[in-house]
């Protein structure tokens with residue numbers, strides 16, 4: 001008697017990302033009830049039956065990528081203001097448009113972000129933005145996994161006028177999303193330069209009270225460091241430590257401005273750093289000391305940041321740039337090898353999202369899996385699958401995306417998103433941005 005599964009995926013390779021980083025060849029992945037049920041040589045599954053058997057013998061299966069830091073809705077600002085320094089870009093271009101933001105814009109922008117992520121092999125993300133009730137709705141509808149955090153500022157946001165309103169909103173969101181299969185919350189104070197100490201302490205208390213992780217932009221630029229030193233007499237990491245923000249379950253976006261003793265402290269506190277190489281390069285924020293973070297045992301994840309500062313939500317591009325950046329900066333081609341980069345984009349992401357089981361394919365793990373078409377010329381010949389994924393793939397090889405055992409994207413088509421309708425909405429979106437940019 002052969003077991004019956006919900007889905008069988010036959011593939012040329014399975015890149016498992018399990019503890020021994022096994023790569024299977026001529027293999028099969030069996031899915032039941034949204035989880036990986038079994039995997040192994042294709043021959044041992046030939047007698048098995050399934051509700052859906054997919055023959056993908058020309059593909060490589062791997063865990064869906066985890067985008068550890070993004071602002072998915074910001075696709076609506078993609079390409080609106082480029083080639084500017086962070087503070088000028090934020091205060092003179094991004095914030096003035098965001099001031100007029102509506103739930104509808106956030107929902108459309110997030111849906112476009114989800115469409116891009118699912119088509120480029122990302123199955124889970126950590127998202128921080130405004131009107132996140134709308135963002136969460138879009139994430140839930142798109143079928144992606146998401147940790148979503150309302151950006152908390154010490155000044156009014158379009159989503160709330162006062163601090164009291166902000167926490168009332170968080171409270172509502174906690175109640176609304178409790179127990180959702182794919183949408184979870186994170187407490188997300190925007191940064192140390194857009195909040196006050198009492199507000200950060202209140203965020204931390206809220207996180208403790210509701211057993212939620214904390215996510216914050218930290219140590220991103222030299223300007224932030226200077227501001228923190230002049231306002232608080234402390235560098236950003238020391239200031240965050242003084243306020244009790246650094247603990248397991250906390251993930252910080254960027255971590256560019258880090259001294260050796262700060263790296264040691266992050267390792268000691270079990271804080272995860274989400275590295276955003278493309279955003280850091282585009283805004284010339286600097287280079288996060290990733291080799292030193294890895295050597296110190298700090299969990300490192302990868303993120304795209306928002307489409308306004310990247311300008312893509314493509315984790316394959318992020319992996320590629322990450323691997324190259326640290327080699328040229330360290331003038332050492334052995335730094336941050338392909339496997340380490342893939343680990344960041346999968347298992348590191350699981351740590352950033354504090355979401356157990358993500359980032360690897362093994363029995364019992366969520367069936368979040370993607371398939372890459374290995375027939376593409378840039379994927380041939382294949383000696384080392386991990387190398388191919390990090391150095392040769394562009395993400396356009398992704399031909400199947402599965403989340404919790406459900407096909408959400410296959411061969412250019414979405415099962416959860418009405419993409420032609422979404423495309424139609426882009427014209428109105430461009431008009432809205434132009435009008436509101438003119439308003440100031």
Ligand SMILES: [Zn+2]
Pocket residue numbers: 069070071217253305306
């Ligand atoms: Zn960001």
